[in-house]
Amino acid sequence: xxxxxxxxxxxxxxxxxxxxxxxxxxxxxxxxxxxxxxxxxxxxxxxxxxxxxxxxxxxxxxxxxxxxxxxxxxxxxxxxxxxxxxxxxxxxxxxxxxxxxxxxxxxxxxxxxxxxxxxxxxxxxxxxxxxxxxxxxxxxxxxxxxxxxxxxxxxxxxxxxxxxxxxxxxxxxxxxxxxxxxxxxxxxxxxxxxxxxxxxxxxxxxxxxxxxxxxxxxxxxxxxxxxxxxxxxxxxxxxxxxxxxxxxxxxxxxxxxxxxxxxxxxxxxxxxxxxxxxxxxxxxxxxxxxxxxxxxxxxxxxxxxxxxxxxxxxxxxxxxxxxxxxxxxxxxxxxxxxxxxxxxxxxxxxxxxxxxxxxxxxxxxxxxxxxxxxxxxxxxxxxxxxxxxxxxxxxxxxxxxxxxxxxxxxxxxxxxxxxxxxxxxxxxxxxxxxxxxxxxxxxxxxxxxxxxxxxxxxxxxxxxxxxxxxxxxxxxxxxxxxxxxxxxxxxxxxxxxxxxxxxxxxxxxxxxxxxxxxxxxxxxxxxxxxxxxxxxxxxxxxxxxxxxxxxxxxxxxxxxxxxxxxxxxxxxxxxxxxxxxxxxxxxxxxxxxxxxxxxxxxxxxxxxxxxxxxxxxxxxxxxxxxxxxxxxxxxxxxxxxxxxxxxxxxxxxxxxxxxxxxxxxxxxxxxxxxxxxxxxxxxxxxxxxxxxxxxxxxxxxxxxxxxxxxxxxxxxxxxxxxxxxxxxxxxxxxxxxxxxxxx
Amino acid sequence: xxxxxxxxxxxxxxxxxxxxxxxxxxxxxxxxxxxxxxxxxxxxxxxxxxxxxxxxxxxxxxxxxxxxxxxxxxxxxxxxxxxxxxxxxxxxxxxxxxxxxxxxxxxxxxxxxxxxxxxxxxxxxxxxxxxxxxxxxxxxxxxxxxxxxxxxxxxxxxxxxxxxxxxxxxxxxxxxxxxxxxxxxxxxxxxxxxxxxxxxxxxxxxxxxxxxxxxxxxxxxxxxxxxxxxxxx
Numbered sequence: 001x002x003x004x005x006x007x008x009x010x011x012x013x014x015x016x017x018x019x020x021x022x023x024x025x026x027x028x029x030x031x032x033x034x035x036x037x038x039x040x041x042x043x044x045x046x047x048x049x050x051x052x053x054x055x056x057x058x059x060x061x062x063x064x065x066x067x068x069x070x071x072x073x074x075x076x077x078x079x080x081x082x083x084x085x086x087x088x089x090x091x092x093x094x095x096x097x098x099x100x101x102x103x104x105x106x107x108x109x110x111x112x113x114x115x116x117x118x119x120x121x122x123x124x125x126x127x128x129x130x131x132x133x134x135x136x137x138x139x140x141x142x143x144x145x146x147x148x149x150x151x152x153x154x155x156x157x158x159x160x161x162x163x164x165x166x167x168x169x170x171x172x173x174x175x176x177x178x179x180x181x182x183x184x185x186x187x188x189x190x191x192x193x194x195x196x197x198x199x200x201x202x203x204x205x206x207x208x209x210x211x212x213x214x215x216x217x218x219x220x221x222x223x224x225x226x227x228x229x230x231x232x233x234x235x236x237x238x239x240x241x242x243x244x245x246x247x248x249x250x251x252x253x254x255x256x257x258x259x260x261x262x263x264x265x266x267x268x269x270x271x272x273x274x275x276x277x278x279x280x281x282x283x284x285x286x287x288x289x290x291x292x293x294x295x296x297x298x299x300x301x302x303x304x305x306x307x308x309x310x311x312x313x314x315x316x317x318x319x320x321x322x323x324x325x326x327x328x329x330x331x332x333x334x335x336x337x338x339x340x341x342x343x344x345x346x347x348x349x350x351x352x353x354x355x356x357x358x359x360x361x362x363x364x365x366x367x368x369x370x371x372x373x374x375x376x377x378x379x380x381x382x383x384x385x386x387x388x389x390x391x392x393x394x395x396x397x398x399x400x401x402x403x404x405x406x407x408x409x410x411x412x413x414x415x416x417x418x419x420x421x422x423x424x425x426x427x428x429x430x431x432x433x434x435x436x437x438x439x440x441x442x443x444x445x446x447x448x449x450x451x452x453x454x455x456x457x458x459x460x461x462x463x464x465x466x467x468x469x470x471x472x473x474x475x476x477x478x479x480x481x482x483x484x485x486x487x488x489x490x491x492x493x494x495x496x497x498x499x500x501x502x503x504x505x506x507x508x509x510x511x512x513x514x515x516x517x518x519x520x521x522x523x524x525x526x527x528x529x530x531x532x533x534x535x536x537x538x539x540x541x542x543x544x545x546x547x548x549x550x551x552x553x554x555x556x557x558x559x560x561x562x563x564x565x566x567x568x569x570x571x572x573x574x575x576x577x578x579x580x581x582x583x584x585x586x587x588x589x590x591x592x593x594x595x596x597x598x599x600x601x602x603x604x605x606x607x608x609x610x611x612x613x614x615x616x617x618x619x620x621x622x623x624x625x626x627x628x629x630x631x632x633x634x635x636x637x638x639x640x641x642x643x644x645x646x647x648x649x650x651x652x653x654x655x656x657x658x659x660x661x662x663x664x665x666x667x668x669x670x671x672x673x674x675x676x677x678x679x680x681x682x683x684x685x686x687x688x689x690x691x692x693x694x695x696x697x698x699x700x701x702x703x704x705x706x707x708x709x710x711x712x713x714x715x716x717x718x719x720x721x722x723x724x725x726x727x728x729x730x731x732x733x734x735x736x737x738x739x740x741x742x743x
Numbered sequence: 744x745x746x747x748x749x750x751x752x753x754x755x756x757x758x759x760x761x762x763x764x765x766x767x768x769x770x771x772x773x774x775x776x777x778x779x780x781x782x783x784x785x786x787x788x789x790x791x792x793x794x795x796x797x798x799x800x801x802x803x804x805x806x807x808x809x810x811x812x813x814x815x816x817x818x819x820x821x822x823x824x825x826x827x828x829x830x831x832x833x834x835x836x837x838x839x840x841x842x843x844x845x846x847x848x849x850x851x852x853x854x855x856x857x858x859x860x861x862x863x864x865x866x867x868x869x870x871x872x873x874x875x876x877x878x879x880x881x882x883x884x885x886x887x888x889x890x891x892x893x894x895x896x897x898x899x900x901x902x903x904x905x906x907x908x909x910x911x912x913x914x915x916x917x918x919x920x921x922x923x924x925x926x927x928x929x930x931x932x933x934x935x936x937x938x939x940x941x942x943x944x945x946x947x948x949x950x951x952x953x954x955x956x957x958x959x960x961x962x963x964x965x966x967x968x969x970x971x972x973x974x975x976x
Contacts, residue, residue, distance in 0.1 A: 149853070152853045156886075158755065159755025159793065243799065246794070329850075423851075427884060429956070432955075742850070
């Protein structure tokens with residue numbers, strides 16, 4: 001078989017620009033072989049190289065007293081005390097999930113799990129952030145069902161609970177859904193392992209599944225837009241095998257209890273290529289790899305295919321010389337393939353051999369250092385001013401506010417997600433103290449008193465209207481959710497989903513969102529320790545709303561101090577913390593979209609100093625056992641937050657009677673559904689009232705006493721009064737009903 | 744008093760069962776790899792939940808061939824207490840230690856949720872002291888928990904007091920609505936004729952502590968400890 005000759009045209013087909021190809025020629029001093037072209041093409045793809053995002057990602061604060069590992073490794077690591085650390089990351093699997101929802105989502109989960117256990121941590125929980133098109137779009141139901149069952153199929157089988165997440169719908173995702181998966185693991189400090197290849201002469205060992213022809217150029221696919229031919233890319237989607245990954249997980253953790261290994265990395269995007277080159281790059285070494293020793297599932301695979309395959313459930317290990325036997329024994333016990341495929345060398349060159357010939361010979365430092373970095377032009381979109389114009393006074397007021405309230409609670413954005421999370425095993429490993437359905441999930445860390453709180457958040461309408469403020473809000477809301485549960489945010493991972501970065505308006509959205517997020521992170525003292533950028537979320541030239549999903553990790557020193565979002569006892573008082581944050585902010589609100597069919601205006605204002613005080617107050621109130629519940633005002637405003645606190649608890653609907661919290665005479669519909677940043681609904685036993693008000697004064701948080709829990713109605717005096725059971729039914733049945741799914 | 748927690752490739756509730764026995768109930772427990780062919784020295788056996796061999800064939804169809812299952816059979820024949828939970832129940836069915844089979848949930852979806860169970864007999868080692876009619880709150884998590892057997896077998900199970908748990912509502916009524924998977928006659932757990940082998944889809948090991956939302960699962964393990972204590976006494 002004769003290999004194709006590499007030409008500039010072929011390089012272009014591989015997604016390399018003329019300038020990039022010129023750099024390749026300069027590095028090698030010759031034309032690349034086909035295998036080398038493949039390697040450069042994936043390593044310099046947007047997905048692997050972050051070439052358009054790198055200069056902006058530097059704006060994130062990534063350090064802090066607890067940070068043990070920031071961005072640049074397989075996942076971030078944050079200390080939680082007592083010699084323990086949490087390892088976490090979020091990653092996108094958008095394009096594959098749109099093409100093949102079950103396998104796309106499943107392998108997204110599999111990939112992020114490997115990123116975590118490759119660092120030595122046992123995964124204890126997963127989250128996901130999902131975006132679909134309009135609920136009534138002909139493809140949405142199929143995509144929702146497929147993605148949810150794919151996540152369930154993989155996560156449930158491997159035995160890591162999926163404890164929370166978010167699902168949202170908007171027509172901007174009709175042709176480009178978002179599937180972002182997050183996993184967190186726990187590790188003892190001394191067991192942390194990194195993806196590095198060090199020690200000349202050390203063996204490079206391949207473990208896990210055999211390599212097949214699946215997923216070749218997945219990373220390149222994720223670096224281009226979609227068009228009507230995308231369906232034809234189905235073969236580039238990988239197929240997941242969670243059973244094998246479970247074996248791989250147990251075998252890797254067993255191996256890591258020894259000191260036989262130097263480094264380990266999973267073969268994710270760009271498979272064998274990225275794992276080998278990235279490990280050598282971090283170690284400042286080179287490697288020699290013999291592809292004939294790679295376990296293969298199919299016959300006649302070329303070196304190009306072997307290097308670029310994205311077959312799942314594989315890992316690359318650098319072991320200490322002489323310890324190969326131990327590695328082999330463990331993986332054979334778990335019925336997994338294990339093969340020494342090469343060794344670490346000292347010359348800084350990645351050398352790949354196949355059938356006795358050298359098929360690639362690439363200086364690793366140059367591949368990494370000379371990787372393209374773009375400062376792409378950014379420009380505020382022309383239509384942005386028009387988009388931000390909104391005259392709320394001109395909106396017609398609904399005739400029946402109670403009916404509107406019920407409709408919003410039962411609508412696709414707010415309705416109970418039980419249809420989704422009932423399919424996820426969210427209890428396995430018996431750590432989940434707060435099950436899905438509250439602001440944050442809380443897990444215990446066995447053997448300690450600690451709890452981990454997790455929440456993922458992003459309001460993409462806000463980001464669309466003002467990416468800077470929207471970015472700030474994504475961070476603030478995720479942190480606030482964690483604070484409501486009683487925890488201190490200690491780090492975050494993000495998944496930055498945007499359109500085509502070659503368009504200046506998309507680049508402006510990206511830059512603005514990052515700057516907003518970074519500002520909020522600085523103010524709240526929360527480092528970004530890992531994350532992922534997903535560009536080219538466009539179909540037929542139309543981009544999605546900017547969607548920087550934020551997964552926040554919080555720590556409770558004492559998990560028994562955790563708090564939920566729902567009311568629990570008749571007679572408890574209801575208070576609003578941050579009452580002065582209320583105002584008529586209809587821009588980007590759910591009410592505006594669902595009832596008036598508009599996405600316009602500007603997002604509600606943010607006060608970061610207030611936000612920080614509020615979150616400290618919430619933690620203090622929880623740890624002093626002053627509050628029974630805490631739930632922040634978000635989508636749907638005051639009325640919907642109140643309804644959620646009344647109906648989302650495990651004991652069923654419970655009523656409440658409160659006064660209208662608005663200071664001045666706002667229009668009734670605005671008072672109910674206006675959105676704001678920095679207000680939280682609390683409930684407490686009457687005996688705790690004075691202590692809470694004292695505490696609030698200490699943190700300079702404005703409190704308003706609103707009413708009492710109890711009765712059959714959720715009654716906002718003078719505005720609307722609806723049966724708690726009616727709200728509960730609409731909310732409980734709304735999700736399946738909106739999608740036409742069986743309940 | 745020592746309990747074996749079997750570990751097959753793909754078991755994933757093994758750690759939870761171990762934790763409940765060792766750290767909550769406080770008895771000795773040990774993981775037993777599926778390639779071992781002896782259970783000597785153990786007083787009870789837990790076959791935990793999971794996805795043995797990925798459930799890629801029928802659930803439990805591969806695991807029943809593991810060497811340890813021969814030992815389980817001998818252990819059961821000797822009257823030793825054996826509990827198979829979820830995938831463990833499916834393995835017991837495939838191994839022929841319990842009658843019937845599992846099919847996919849009638850919703851065609853995985854279901855993870857708390858359910859209520861109505862106890863049917865106190866004659867097993869795991870339900871000693873849990874009288875008929877007791878209502879327990881225990882979670883399920885499965886894709887194939889829809890118990891099936893022919894009418895004759897079902898009637899025989901009922902007549903011989905082998906139906907150990909049925910799905911019910913919070914008040915103990917056995918209704919269609921309270922059945923999470925379409926299981927025949929709302930069956931959630933059955934035992935063998937002798938009563939020492941119990942298979943159940945719900946997960947008692949997941950709710951052995953109040954912090955998990957229910958501690959009802961602990962009652963099964965406490966019953967087992969008491970039963971073993973009586974036997975040795």
